[in-house]
Amino acid sequence: MAEILIVEDNAAHVRALTDQFSDLGHRVFSAPDGESGLRRALEIMPDLLILDIMLPRKSGYEVCAAIRARGMDMPILMLTAKDQEEDVVQGLELGADDYVTKPFRINELAARVNALLRRNAAMPQAIRHFGDFELNCASHQLTNKGEVVELTRKEFGLLKFFLDKPNRALTRNQIMKVVWGNRIVVTPKSVDRCVTTLRAKIESDPANARYIQTIRDIGYRFCLLDAS
Numbered sequence: 272m273a274e275i276l277i278v279e280d281n282a283a284h285v286r287a288l289t290d291q292f293s294d295l296g297h298r299v300f301s302a303p304d305g306e307s308g309l310r311r312a313l314e315i316m317p318d319l320l321i322l323d324i325m326l327p328r329k330s331g332y333e334v335c336a337a338i339r340a341r342g343m344d345m346p347i348l349m350l351t352a353k354d355q356e357e358d359v360v361q362g363l364e365l366g367a368d369d370y371v372t373k374p375f376r377i378n379e380l381a382a383r384v385n386a387l388l389r390r391n392a393a394m395p396q397a398i399r400h401f402g403d404f405e406l407n408c409a410s411h412q413l414t415n416k417g418e419v420v421e422l423t424r425k426e427f428g429l430l431k432f433f434l435d436k437p438n439r440a441l442t443r444n445q446i447m448k449v450v451w452g453n454r455i456v457v458t459p460k461s462v463d464r465c466v467t468t469l470r471a472k473i474e475s476d477p478a479n480a481r482y483i484q485t486i487r488d489i490g491y492r493f494c495l496l497d498a499s
Contacts, residue, residue: 273318273388277301278308278334279350280326288321291377292384305329309337317345319388321380324351324362332365339366346387350375356488360442363489368439386438386495399434401482401495404473406430415473425450426469429462433483433493442490466491 275292279285280303289299300315302308305326312320312334320338324331335347349362349370359370368387371380399406403416411427413420422430428450433441443459450465451457470477484492 272296272298274298274300274315275319275321275384276308276312276315276317277321278303278305278311278326278331279321279323280304281323284350287377288380291381295381303327305331305334309334312338312343313341316343319345319384320347321384322347322349322367324349324358332361335362335365335367348380348383348387359440359489360444363440363442364445368436369492370440383438389438399431401434406434413473420472422472423468425465426472429465429469430473433491434495437493437495440486440489440492444490446490462490 275297277285277288277299279288279301282303285301285303289301292299300311300317302311306328308322308326309329322331322334326334331349331351335349338345338347346368347366349367350373351358351362351370352373362370369383371383397407397409399408404420405414406412407414408431411422413422413427413430429446432446432449443462446462447457447459451461466483467477470480470483473482474480482493482495484494486492
């Protein structure tokens, strides 16, 4: 059972989400505006926060930034009626983990929530598994059914970052900062090229990727829905 806080000013959405997650055995709290939502988040310290962007009294952006500034690291799923790239990117770069655009299908939102809740909150493990692959972070080696898969340094860094942040929407800018660092001048096309070469090595059908999924105009998500 998880404690979930919903910060949303649409009462119908709150009722639907509360019923959905209560039926799944979670304990659900809610707040109708940004100020009370931030206050409740600080009081409850929920396991996950569902946060609307367009809120009265304090925006979802402000709430997200304030929560991350206080060092709180619970997953944040943002709800937005906007579908413009800059709005989604802003939320992700303020510290949100994923987003769902309204109108949303409640089953899709529940799947995103469950994936975020399953995220391993412990220190990253030295060995990660996905499908038949094993990534050994200590030896910098990827194997597929025991056979070594040769990776460049950037491909290894990209795959490790994806496995550190499974099931999360990641912008190209976030990827560049972590994988390439701030001292190297790169462009989003560098990320796309590295994703293409990595897909060729880990995807059975790169054109219909199972793991590295493209989020149009935003970036990528490493889909690991069976992660625990």
